[in-house]
């Protein structure tokens with residue numbers, strides 16, 4: 001088993017819930033990404049402030065991470081979708097803590113259930129690493145029981161893959177694949193979809 005770290009940014013608690021739940025299930029370390037400045041918590045201002053920060057490609061200053069990324073084999077990144085993308089705090093994290101050669105897992109939380117573009121964008125940014133799997137959740141703290149099940153399913157696949165990897169010396173996993181757990185109206189709706197790569 002590789003050493004794993006869940007790193008997450010959460011503004012309103014949904015990603016925090018998902019990240020903590022998953023970290024518990026897979027028995028990993030966990031750390032929160034904290035920008036020094038936060039958007040207003042209430043009203044429409046948060047969408048304006050947050051949306052603008054995405055469009056302006058802002059890179060907020062972060063509190064220093066306590067953990068050394070180099071110590072970990074697997075990095076699980078959790079974030080809320082902001083304006084169709086990953087939030088500036090995640091962009092800062094990638095810029096401030098560049099890493100390569102890791103296995104990366106992505107947990108994206110959104111209100112609308114379409115995380116495809118954001119996941120693809122982040123995957124592109126993380127070239128040099130292997131993005132093994134992703135999970136898209138809809139406001140998971142609003143329906144904890146349902147989302148715990150999805151996270152448990154994700155954790156099971158994660159652990160299966162990890163065990164298989166360590167026992168086989170890292171050959172490809174025939175059990176890996178895509179599992180559709182729910183579908184919505186939007187053709188790009190991907191909530192509840194667990195995507196695992198083929199190797």
Ligand SMILES: Cc1cc2nc3c(=O)[nH]c(=O)nc-3n(C[C@H](O)[C@H](O)[C@H](O)COP(=O)(O)O)c2cc1C
Pocket residue numbers: 009010011012013014015016046047048049050051079080081082083084085109110111112113114138139140
């Ligand atoms: C500034 C801002 C922009 C957002 N943009 C989107 C969006 O483009 N698409 C979407 O589905 N949800 C969007 N949301 C909703 C969040 O992604 C969603 O509620 C998520 O679960 C929040 O996670 P958190 O509680 O960890 O912050 C946005 C929320 C904020 C605050």
